[in-house]
Amino acid sequence: MAAQGRHSPFRFKVMAYPAGIFLVAWAVIKLLDTHFDLTLLADATGWLLRFWDWLLLETPIPNWSLMIIAILIGTLSAAIYYARITDGTYGELHEIERKIYKKNNPQFPKLTDNQTLLMEALAYHANFRKVANLDSICKLVSLSTLDVEAGLKQLQAKRLVKQQVTRGTFGATTFELTLTGKDYALERLQLT
Incomplete structure (x- = not known):
């Protein structure tokens, strides 16, 4: 219009x-x-x-003061813009450096392939709040019962897994991750 x-x-x-x-x-x-x-x-x-x-007046504020205000606003805008851009980059770079440092300086013991499988199985059980007994672990990792028992004993010695034995009519032996085992699972196995 x-x-x-x-x-x-x-x-x-x-x-x-x-x-x-x-x-x-x-x-x-x-x-x-x-x-x-x-x-x-x-x-x-x-x-x-x-x-x-x-x-x-055509310009109620003198022109030199308008220029100073424009320069200050422009500088502030550029500083905020670059702070936002580089913030994510430095955060990602810091995270990558932290992962490399932790892989080169492990705080957790080295595990064999079978032990890693057992840790994944126990983490799976913990994630879905299932009871981890010897049979369910054997089915999940497709290893023999002797291999699973030997691996779980080694993990208990490394203080990553604890065993709970209940007595009575419905007695059972269950396995679960310790706090160190949960930290290991979160850090190394990339579980949520």
Whole structure:
């Protein structure tokens, strides 16, 4: 619509409100000045006239101060932009360095392939809150019972697995990860 010669009433409203405020202030000052003899009103009138002259300037703030403000805003914007860009990069780089350091300086003992399979099976059971007994572990890793028993004993010696034996009518032997075993599973096996 503006391209066809019609102007938006928004501009008129923007100009009308300050003009109305100025006229009301001027009228109040004139009325008070005629009915009351106050020197403060003369000073206020002078201040309002200087303020009005300042508003009517093409640039109410000197150009050099506008340039300083523009430079400060531009510098701040660039700093925020580069801080956001590099923040993710340094975070990823730090994470990669941490993984390399932990692989080169292991805090956990080295495990054989069978022991790693058993740790994965126990982590699977813990993840789905299943009871890990000897039969369920054997089925999951496809190893013989002797291999599984030997591997679990080695893991118990390394304090990664603990064995719980219950007595009675429904007695059973279950295995679960210790806190160190859970840390190992989270760190090395990439489980959630």
